[in-house]
Amino acid sequence: MTRILVGVVSSLWRYPVKSMLGEKLDEVDVVSKGILGDRAYALWDRETERVASAKNPKKWAKLLGFQAGFVSSPQPQASMPSVKFALPDGSTATSDNTDINTTLSQAVGRDVQLLTSAPEAPSLDQYWPDIEGALNREVITQLFMPSGTFFDSCPIHAITTATLAHLKNIYPEGAFEPCRFRPNILIEPIDTEAKFIEDDWVGSKMFVGDQVCLSIDTACPRCVVTTIAQSGLPTDLNILRTTTKHNKTIAGIRTSVLQGGVIRCGNQIWLE
Secondary structure (H helix, E strand, O other), X not given: OOOEEEEEEEEEXXXXXXOOEOEEEOEXXXXXXXXXXXXXXXXXXXOOOEEXXXXXXXXXXXXXHOEEEEOOOOOOOOOOOOXXXXXXXXXXXXXXXXXXXXXXXXXXXOOEEEEOOOOOOXXXXXXXXXXXXXXXXXXXXXEEOOOOXXXXXXXXXXXXXXXXXXXXHHOXXXXXXXXXXXXXXXXXXXXXXXXXXXXXXXXXXXXXXXXXXXXXXXXXEOOHHHHOOXXXXXXXOHHHHHHHHHHOOEEEEEEEEEEOEEEEOOOEEEXX
16 A cells, blocks of 8 residues: 655644533544543533533533643543633633532533543434535434544544635635634645645545554534634634535544554654
């Protein structure tokens, strides 16, 4: 098999708590289930008995106003460390506080429980805005997640700077910042002028640095989360409209782990 150099790792993210803002890192540990510590925690809606997700912004848009970070680095074969929350009102809390469920419930306005492990058959509600060309329009559906995880589908999500730049060229008024798309890996491709370059990578193996090998399983369909106000960015439904109109809602790739190891910013990325 021939390996082709396609780019480098521009930046890395880990999201300790599902649907909250996460951590931008210089390096991450990749294990069989994904990036160590990614989506390790989630909020559980006691009323609906579903995982809280900004995919249903009518209930959970506030989650993107929370910042979550580990108090110490996660270690393989060890329990996950506590998480520190920066709440929208400027206060802070940690996951090992005895009243953390009360604190988080008051902050989101619903009765929630912080989960440290996923139930056997987790699910969440997903709202589909009224956008021409979308699979569903103005409805809420139930999304069943992989058993025992807080992932929507895949362990590791990646997107290229070229795709974000191309979308920005189409809709210059839009803020196509990486945080809207919540990637684990932002890739700077060698071909910076390509349009949706990673679409053509599906079905390949992706080698990152000296250790990690990922299977590129599918292209990544986008959802309403890309449109929600977060990190100082405004609410903008045209972010998703642009992606839907010009690439059938697709932007980025979904991958699974074939071989773990460490990924560092600046690592070269090869396809096979």
